[in-house]
Amino acid sequence: MAEKKTLKTVSPHLHEEGQTIERAMKDVLIALVPAAIAALIVYGMNVVYIFAVSMITAALSEIVMRKIFKRKVTLGDMSAMVTAVLFAFLLPPTTPLWVVAIGCFISVAIGKELFGGLGKNIFNPALFGRVAIMLSPLWIYTAKFPKPFFWKSVGFFTPISVGIDETVAGRVVYQTLAGNPVNVVTSATPLSLLKSGKMLTNVVTGPTPVGATWVTSSGKPSLGSLFLGTQAGSIGEISILALLIGAIYLLYKRTIDWRIPAGMIGMFFFIMLVTWNHPLYQLFSGGLVLGAFYMATDWTTSPVSKRAKWIYAFGIGLFVALIRLVSPLPEGVAIAILHWNVLTLLLDRYIAEPKFGQVKKSWFNKLPSYAKTAPAQEKS
Amino acid sequence: MSTKGYKTFKGGIHPPYFKELACGKPITPAPLPDEIRIPMSQHVGAPNEPLVSAGDRVEVGQKIGESQAFISAPVHSSVSGTVKSVEEITVFTGAKAKAVIITPDAEQPAFSGSPAKPVGDLTPEDLRKIARDAGLVGMGGAAFPTHVKLTPPKDKPIDTVIINACECEPFLTCDHRTMLERPEDLIEGLLLLMKAVEAKRGIIGIEANKMDAVELMQRKASGKAELSVEILDVKYPEGAEKQLIFALTGRKVPPGKLPSEVGCLVQNVGTAVALYEAATIGKPLYERVVTVTGNGVKTPSNFLVKVGTPVSTLIEAAGGLVEGTEKVIMGGPMTGWAQADLNAPVVKGTSGIVALTAELVDVREEHACVRCGKCVDVCPMFLMPNFIVDAVKKEEWGKAEMWGALDCFECGCCSYTCPAYIPHVEYVRKAKAEISALKK
Incomplete structure (x- = not known):
């Protein structure tokens, strides 16, 4: 009995139940469900196709980037899924699926993984991908918004996306997956x-x-x-x-x-x-x-x-x-x-946060004097 | 029963407490082991030099280790017996320390001693000397020599003595049991502490999950206008010195300062009772109450344990470990030390031995900080635990200090709530060591 192996780790020895990265990411996904349902009602199945493409792209991007950088694949923490859904949330409901894939790749692979992965990224990955599309030639595919309930005229399940009108420069049309134009009313936001x-x-x-x-x-x-x-x-x-x-x-x-x-x-x-x-x-x-x-x-x-x-x-x-x-x-x-x-x-x-009991409250963080006089000690 | 709405501090956490495991178990004497090993350093400050050598006879209560340094406390033999050897052993922190190893006699005599003076005639100076001679240290875990605390700077008079009866660490019940079983001794100990620092006011602060102790102490303290019993929120770390002073008096001890700065002295329940025993019967601190508990022991218990008793003896006395026990901790689960084996001896600061099974052990690989800020929200000192870790990783010690590494008292709230499972305390300890080396 006394010879049993016991773990020797540093205190504290208890951890808050359910306080994990996965749990937090799942909570965000749960919180996004009502908005996703609202989008489904207003815009039809089109949004589901976009979600699917976005999530698959996010998962693949993370796996590929993590393999390249020889990091452990951590799809299980769900952070790629949160980025995927949030990125999709930022797109018009008629964004072509290949544009979704490119944008989501930029979000996860560049916006997050290139910076070092979850916790190291400087920009919100979803916004990073969205603005990248906005500033690229692909912006044209994400600039038009269809009228709410447009699916009533084309069918709930019909995939509709924006395509370039070859006849008039700079004009876009709505079309089916096969490329047939359909009549969808555009609406100003x-x-x-x-x-x-x-x-x-x-x-x-x-x-x-x-x-x-x-x-x-x-x-x-x-x-x-x-x-x-x-x-x-x-x-x-x-x-x-x-x-x-x-x-x-x-x-x-x-x-x-x-x-x-x-x-x-x-x-x-x-x-x-x-x-x-x-x-x-x-x-x-x-x-x-x-x-x-x-x-x-x-x-x-x-x-x-x-x-x-x-x-x-x-x-x-x-x-x-x-x-x-x-x-x-x-x-x-x-x-x-x-x-x-x-x-x-x-x-x-x-920006300084006053410590407990601190008498002289300052708004700015200052390094202790020895750190300033001995810059060799500071690697940064 | 409500556990909120009483006096408290900002920040902190609400871990599961598991007090019910042992709080109903009366204090019983622990069995005598075959070998007692008494470390020469059981406190904050200078280690003692052994006064005995192999082959010597020692009596229970005899001084066996002493140091001339002010911040130090002597140690005494907890048994009558023969010194087997003086050698280096591994103590509960994993460090090596010199210890006196004693083979106890089969028959142990009861302690007999006499007070230096009638209690009524004691002066503050007498009490400081009694505390030192009896080897008193803070029995809440930190083990700071009591006589040092009883010697505040001349320009900082102390007006309030606080008995820390929060016992905010989960699982532990030794202070709770002591209050229930020896309330008068605690009150007398508090009055002696007040006398030692000439304080006018004494407060016993108890968390709201020990209402039976609150009622009992209130009854025993009634009629003494200078004493009060206050109820505190059940929150960790309610019993941290600075947080407790703030909760009870509204005073804030500045960073890097001691409680005497705001006229307060905080002592643990066990220490107050030990001072009472030292002053009335001349008994030095050689035994203490230890809670042996956790879901990993078969019959959680509160034992009166002789200092130097190995953990294994106490675990056996508590029915042994259940199948699947993964951790054995000396101290509470928030600040205690996980043991690689069960050989370490109980010291003056050991408040409990907690065995946890896989169900309560949640050890994972550390993830990169995701900057959620939860550690900042719970930090009772309002520090930046995540940035301390970051600075330590980059070996930027100046920044580690800027973020508050030196003000951290290692309560562990940050790691408890960290979704990335970062062991902040480990990094903070490293920062403290490096910064103090830099400043030399």
Whole structure:
């Protein structure tokens, strides 16, 4: 009995049950289910095909990259699946499947694995892939959004994607997998409608009751339809209700930190209010809610300390508002978050968190004097 | 029964406690082993030099090791017997230390001693001397010499003595049992501690999962206006010195400072009782209550154990290990030391022996930090455990200090909650060693 082998490890000897990377990633996937269902209802099976291609590409990309870099394949941690679903969420529902595959490869292989894998990446991988497509010649395939419930005219299960119209330069058409053109009505997103210069007052004071129809008399979606998800937009961003259900689950499970969505949405709301834009309409359209709860909160690419988290969150909210209000772009959540992903490292390094009982509270981290005078000790 | 809403601190964790395994078991004397091995260094500070050599006769309570250094505490023989040898042994931390090995007599006499003075006549100076001579150390685990704590700087008077009866480590019940079985001795010990530092106020802080002890102590302390019994949230590490002072008094001990900075003295239940015994019957600290528990032992128990008793004797006395036990820990499961074998002797700071089966052992390969920030959220010192680890990996010791490596008291909350299974404490210990070498 006494000769039995026992483990000799460092304290602590207990570990919180269920506190693993896999569990957290699975929680994110669970939280994304309502939004995926909303997308399925509004856009039909097209979104499922995109999910499938994205997930398969993500898995293959991770396996290939890990083999190349001779790292252990860790598909089991589910992080590639989260990236795959989030990347798909950022695409229009009619993105050609080969574009999905390229974008997802960029997300996982370059955005994550090339930086060193989960935990080492600087950018949110899904946003990285999405913006890479946006800045490439492939952008044309992801620039048009079909009208909600377009599947009613072409069939729920029919794969529809965007193709280039060979007859008119720069024009795109909708087509089936076989390349036959189909008639699908394109719709402007609420934000591009706003960008086109029409004032918002119609939405606020318009005669249409909330949620009654999908557009108000002025031709813009009503607040209610935005909230439920009958709006033109990327797969995952349309239903605010579905996103909030998932967000509540993640907040309850403490997978994400409430400070980031609160700071980001708070700052955005405030700016929209003082610039006399309708804050709720702005909040419910575009990718702000998706970005605030599922993208900006990404563990690896957001700051760790509480003060830095607030600065990061306010910064993203400010950037999104500025891009929407004063830049030529209709939407800027992805770009704003990627900007602050970079600043995350600086915030973590320099913004100080006061220690317990610290009397002289400083806002900035300072190296102890011996480390400064003996730079040889510091390898960085 | 609610365990929240009482006094507490910020941060920390809620591990499963498993107190029910042993909290109902009265303290019984542990069997006498064939061989007692008493390490010469059982405390923070300078190690002792042995005063005996092979072949010498020793009596129970006889001083067998001493040092001239101020931060040190003498050790005493826990049995009557013959010194077999003085040699190096492996202690619970895995380090080597000089120890006196004693073969105990078959018949052990009861301890007999006499107080230096009637208790009422003792001065603070007398009490400091008694604490030192009796070899008293903090019995919560850190084993800091008590007489040093009883000697605060002249310009920092102490007004409050706190008895740390939180026992926030899961599984352990030795302090709980001591309170239930020896409440008067604890109260008297607290009054002596207050006398030693001339404090006006005494607080006994107990976690809300020991309401029977709370009620008993409240009853015993009633009528003494200077004493109070406070209930604390059940949270780990409620019994960490700085966190406990904050929870009970609202005072914050600054980083790198001692509790005397804010006029407080914190002592463990066992230490207070040991001071009472030393002052009234002249008994040195050579035995203590040890909880032998965990789902890996057959009959969890609380034993009165003679210092120097090997772990194996106690495990046997508790019915032995169950099939599939993977870890045996000396101390609590959050800060204790996992044992490679069962030979290490119990020392003054050993509060428990916890055996865990595979069901509770969750050891995995360390993953790269995913920067989730959970360690930062739970850190009771508000440090950056993940960045300390990062700095240690890059051997940037200045940064490790900047992130708070020196302020860490190794409670282990960070690793407990880490989804990447990073052993932060291991890195922190490395950082502390390297930084202190750099500063020399």
